[in-house]
Amino acid sequence: MRRIAPVAAAAALTVLLLAGCSMGSGGESSGYEPAMPAPAEGGDTGQSADEAADADGGSPAATQSVITTGRMSITVDDPLAAAEEAAALADDAGGRTESRTEQPGAGSASPRAELVLRVPADELDAVVDELREFGHVNGVTMNESDVSTERKDLDARIEALGASVDRLELLLSQASTITDLIAIESELTTRQAELDSLTQQRDWLVDQVDYSTLTVELITVETAPDTAPDDFWSGLAAGWAALVGFASALGVAIGVLLPWIAVLLVMAAIVVLVVVLATRGRRRATPVTTPAAPAAPSGPAAPAADPQRPAPSPEDEPRA
Template structure:
C-alpha cells in the first residue's frame, strides 16, 4: 500500500493538471490570462442635449437593466453665478446620493480670467438620474452628454474563468495536503502559485468592472457668463459684428507681438552693425601694396667683346686684276 501511494498521488496530480488545462483552453480564445478582453457593446449610444429640461427622455434610455452590466459616463456643463459655491453644493448632492468625488479643481476669479470649477463624480448608477436633475437646478444648463457601454459579455466571461480557477485552486490545495513525496509537493506548489496569481488578477479585473458598472462617472463643468459659449451669428449684422470683433482682437494681438519682438530686433540690428564694421576693417588691413611704392632696379649694361684685328679681317678683292698668290 505504501508503494502505491506515490503512484496514486502522481496520477491524481496529472488528472488535475489536465482538467485545469482543459478548463483554461475553453476561455483562451476569448481572453488571455490577466488581460481583460474589451467586449463589443451591443447597446452603446451618446445622447448630447442642450437646454434646461431637455434630455430627460434620453437620460432614461441610459439606465441599465437588471440583467445587464452597463457602464454609464456623462458630461455636464452649467452656467452659475459663483462656481466655487456651486462646486460645494454639487459635492453635497453627490455625497447625499451615496457617491463620491474623485477629482475636484477650482479656479478663483482674477483680473484676467473669470472663476470656474470642475468635478469628477462617481454616482450610484440607479441614482444618476436624480443627481443630474438636482444639478440642473444649480444654474443654466449649457449641455448634457451621456454614454452607455454594455459589458455584460465581458463580466460573464470573467465570472466563468474565476469560478473555474477557484475550483482548480481548491483541488490543488487538497492534493497538497495528501502529497507524500518532495517531487509531488514541489510540482503541486508551483502549479498552485501559478493558478492563484491568475485568479487574483482576474478577481481584480472583475472588481474594477463591477465598480464601473455600479458607480457611473459624471464630469461637471461650472462656468460663469464670461466663459459660457457665445451663440453663433445667424444674420448679416451679427456676422459683421463678429468679424469686426475678430479683426480688433487680431490687431490687438499683433500689437502685442510686435511690442515683444521689437527689443529683440533692435538688439539684432546693433549686433549686425558691429559685425559688419569689424569685417570691413579687417578687409582693409589685408589689402596688397600699390605698384608706385615698389623700387625699380636698373639692369647692368651688357659687356662688349674685344674688336677683331685687321689682319684677321678678310681683304676685299682688287678690281681688274688677278688675285695675288
C-alpha cells in the same frame, strides 16, 4: 482500499498537471475541469457543481451590465460655491467625488470648477435633475456601454480558477513526496496569481457598472470691466494706451506692406527703364529734315554778292 488511495492521488496529480500545461498554453480555464477526479472523502463534488451551475443562472452576472458615463456644463453665479454643493449632493446620494479642480478668477480669467462624480447608477437621474437647478444648463451628454459579456466571462473564469485552486490545495495536503509537493506548489502559485488578477478586473468592472461617472463643469458669465476713464489721469493713460496701440498696429501694417512696396518699386523701375529705352530708340530712328529756303521775290535779279568784296558801311550808303 488504503493501497489504492496513494495510486489514485498520484494519477490525479499527473492529470491535473497535464491539464494545467494545456491551459497555460492558450486553452480556456475550464479545459482541465472535467479531468479532475472527485475527492476520496465523499461524492458531493458533482452535486455542488450542479448547484453552482444552477446558482449561476440567477447570479447578478446573468443580468445586463451597463457602464454609464456623462458630462454636464452649467453656468452659475459662483462656480466654487456650486462645486461644494455638487460634491455634497454626490455624497448624499451614496457616491463620492473622484477628482475636483477649481480655478479662482484672476485678472481677465473667470472662475470655474470641474468635478468628476461617482454616483450610484440608480441615483444618476435624480442627481442630474438636482444639478440642473444650479443654473443654466449648457449641455448634457450621456453614454452607455454594455459589458454583460465581459462580466460573464470574468465570472466564469474566476469560478473555474477558484475550483482549481481549491483542488490543488487538497492535493497539496495529500502529497507524499517532495517532487509532488514542489510541482503542486508551483502550479498553485500560478493559478492563484491568475485568479487574483481576474478578481481585480472583475471588481473594477463591477465598480464601473454600479457607480456611474459624471463630469460636471461649472462656469460663470464673463463680465467685461468698465474701461471708460473718469478723471484726467485715467484719460491720459487711456490716450497713451490708444497711442501705443495705434503705433503698434501701424508698425505691423508697415511691416506687412513693406515687402509689397519693395516689389512694386522694382516693377515700376523696370517699366520706366523700358519706356526710356523705347523712347531713345524712336528718336534715333527718325531722320533729321532741314527747312526749305524761302522763294526769291519777283523783279530784276540782284547781283550776286562777291564774297571777296567787303560789305558796305553805313557811310557809303547814298543819303536821301
